[in-house]
Amino acid sequence: MLGSVAASAGGGGTGAMDNILSVATDVLAWFITSMGTLIKFITDNPVVLVLFMIFLVGSAVGMLMRLWKSV
Numbered sequence: 001m002l003g004s005v006a007a008s009a010g011g012g013g014t015g016a017m018d019n020i021l022s023v024a025t026d027v028l029a030w031f032i033t034s035m036g037t038l039i040k041f042i043t044d045n046p047v048v049l050v051l052f053m054i055f056l057v058g059s060a061v062g063m064l065m066r067l068w069k070s071v
Helices: 002-009 014-044 044-068
Strands: none
Touching: 014 044
């Protein structure tokens, strides 16, 4: 997939830009689909959900402590 972009990007027309944008759109769609699958997996499993929530709360507390100590 990326090899065809590199091969056609040297041509220098608008077709090369269209090809790059098409590949970028495909990558973005794949990323959104993958994140949806990951979120579904996390929310469907209570143990994983609890661990994920602990991670999120710990991250928020860590950032707030860093901000509080920097003042």
